[in-house]
Amino acid sequence: MKKIFYFTLGLVLAVACEKEPAIMDPDREFLVYTEPSPNFDSTAYTSFYLPDSILVMSNAREPYYSTSYYATALLGQVRDNLKGFGYTQVTDPADADLGARLIYLERLDRYYHYYVNPFWWWGCPGYPADWSPDYLRTGSALVVELLDMVGEPSQPVPFSQSLYSVVWMAYLGGPASTSLYYDVLRMQDAIDQAFVQSPYLKK
Amino acid sequence: MKKYTYLLVVAMLLLFAAGETHAQVGKRAYMNIGWQFNGAFHNDFVQNVQGYGAYLQNGYYLTPLLAIGSFSHFSNNEQYLEKQTYPLENSAALTTDTQRNLYQNAFGPSLRLRLWPLEVQPYIEVKMGAEYAVASTYFSSYVLRATSWGFYVSPEIGVTYYPDPDSDAGLHLAVYYSYSTNTDADFHPHGLNNWGFKLGVAF
Numbered sequence: 487m488k489k490i491f492y493f494t495l496g497l498v499l500a501v502a503c504e505k506e507p508a509i510m511d512p513d514r515e516f517l518v519y520t521e522p523s524p525n526f527d528s529t530a531y532t533s534f535y536l537p538d539s540i541l542v543m544s545n546a547r548e549p550y551y552s553t554s555y556y557a558t559a560l561l562g563q564v565r566d567n568l569k570g571f572g573y574t575q576v577t578d579p580a581d582a583d584l585g586a587r588l589i590y591l592e593r594l595d596r597y598y599h600y601y602v603n604p605f606w607w608w609g610c611p612g613y614p615a616d617w618s619p620d621y622l623r624t625g626s627a628l629v630v631e632l633l634d635m636v637g638e639p640s641q642p643v644p645f646s647q648s649l650y651s652v653v654w655m656a657y658l659g660g661p662a663s664t665s666l667y668y669d670v671l672r673m674q675d676a677i678d679q680a681f682v683q684s685p686y687l688k689k
Numbered sequence: 690m691k692k693y694t695y696l697l698v699v700a701m702l703l704l705f706a707a708g709e710t711h712a713q714v715g716k717r718a719y720m721n722i723g724w725q726f727n728g729a730f731h732n733d734f735v736q737n738v739q740g741y742g743a744y745l746q747n748g749y750y751l752t753p754l755l756a757i758g759s760f761s762h763f764s765n766n767e768q769y770l771e772k773q774t775y776p777l778e779n780s781a782a783l784t785t786d787t788q789r790n791l792y793q794n795a796f797g798p799s800l801r802l803r804l805w806p807l808e809v810q811p812y813i814e815v816k817m818g819a820e821y822a823v824a825s826t827y828f829s830s831y832v833l834r835a836t837s838w839g840f841y842v843s844p845e846i847g848v849t850y851y852p853d854p855d856s857d858a859g860l861h862l863a864v865y866y867s868y869s870t871n872t873d874a875d876f877h878p879h880g881l882n883n884w885g886f887k888l889g890v891a892f
Contacts, residue, residue, distance in 0.1 A: 513772055513786045517829035521781035625830050660829040683774050683782040 516627075516676040519657040520684045526653050528687055530636065533574045535582035536565050544592040552590070556670045560588055563674045564630055567681040572689025585633040585650060592662070593625045627659030628673050630680065632687075654687065656680035719756065720747040721849065721861040723889015727764035727793070730884070734768075734824050734876035735791040741765035744887050746799060746816075753806050760816050761796040764883070788827040793881065795820040795841040795869065809850050816843040820869035824876055839871035839880065849891040859891040 539551040540560060564586050565575060576582050633650035658676035662669050681687065722745045728738035742765060748758020772786040797818015803810045820841040826833045847863025867883045 512769060512788065515772060515786070517831075518784040519781070521777075521779065524779060526780075679784050683784055684780075686780055 531583035540588035732877035843867035
């Protein structure tokens, strides 16, 4: 009886753990967060300038500017949405009221994983486990910023060291897939969503 | 004469307390262990019934019918929410799908009254103790957790069945309702309500 008691007690303790979902995004769509600067007024802006490259930053390599097919696709999606909201594109930054800036963030994480137990029982004390890094996961995000280029440059913005203030930002992020092409398609959808949930940008 | 009456009453009480109390026929100690199917309701976080849970309860019969004991169990209730846009302060907005998980772990003392000490033993039980709850919200690569402690109370009716009088092993089936005072301002401001059933083995 005693043996059975201790065996079952141990069994319950072993499984009395919180259930964790798998590290994945069930709908495979990027999270979209948008925020305007306080007192943003779209009537103050009529034109925008779009650069020909996006800044790529990663924890695995040095930052660089990209003019690749994918970068152009993302820039084009922002351009189409700004035009759809009533803004006019200009080619000279000096003539622009708004400047768009895109930053692609890539993060490579090394994960430790149980081989012998269902991975969603993480955190259970006492499991004999083979701890070793067994897979890598990449998370990616796109930050879209609209800069106020009307008149003199205003206060500096931390991180970007820009002389222009950010009047609107969108963060589109989530677990990256193994296909950059697929991720860019998802990011294009996320850019559309960023504008849909920011109706105050409309002219 | 009065003295004899008192002696008789005390003797009867002692006999009552010292009766043969095997779990199935004569043992005083019992233990139930098994699978718990929990339904969470009357809260704004998760409302469903799921079987990611287990229980362990044991006790000791002070009299042939009345036992004191202890219990411990856990349950997980998961719910997936489709993509939604959540308006935030200052016109900010967040669009994402979310996965919610309500983890509950309760433990404490119990009081059980069985109707008769035979092969089939229906019983009623009251549990009181503490509950630890974690309300986790997973979205994209992020998780928000709200942990809480509360007072737990649960009435339970069940039955244990010992098919073989010469064996310690039997079956256990019970249904229960529980309430705990664990509160969360956003999702379960008035505590946590659950109902469910247990299916397991009895010793």
